[in-house]
Amino acid sequence: SQQGEEDPQALSIQEGENATMNCSYKTSINNLQWYRQNSGRGLVHLILIRSNEREKHSGRLRVTLDTSKKSSSLLITASRAADTASYFCGAGGTSYGKLTFGQGTILTVHP
């Protein structure tokens, strides 16, 4: 079964608004990673947060991790139309190679 599960499945917002996506996972992790996928393209890494970290920032991105609840959230502030894409969380297990993904959140940002 898949480790990372994103919520919501789809999110539609206006430019300038913030977008929040959530991820839940099932077993212990080494790290949790967020990726973006534009239509018809490969995934692109956005941010990695280690299991001993609680919050991380990168530009307009803010990621939080709550290991007690086995959950993470990705916040995109001041969204732009160019942020329209699918976003995936990848839960990295404690043994090499077990990075598993959920179904993703489809984000649509309207100009």
Added chain:
Amino acid sequence: NAGVTQTPKFQVLKTGQSMTLQCAQDMNHEYMSWYRQDPGMGLRLIHYSVGAGITDQGEVPNGYNVSRSTTEDFPLRLLSAAPSQTSVYFCASSYLTSGRGTGELFFGEGSRLTVL
């Protein structure tokens, strides 16, 4: 810097045919993996490798074989293609962290396979 290169980008097969999807990376990454992406299913891990000569199964390994004879290459073989293997396949590579984790993945652009 090419990153992760997948070939072919598109392929149509008939049921029962075999083929190999190629994946090469030029970043000297120890870790390489194959995923398939299907609508509504997200990405599912097929096989992965943590170094030359070392491979292991992921979530959905049946019907696929892999080998890792060099650090750079990680081909995925479909032994006898079935319509259920119609999907988009992604190869990804990464470094391994000191804490037994996998670092950020670098993905190829995907190989779109249709099995008739």
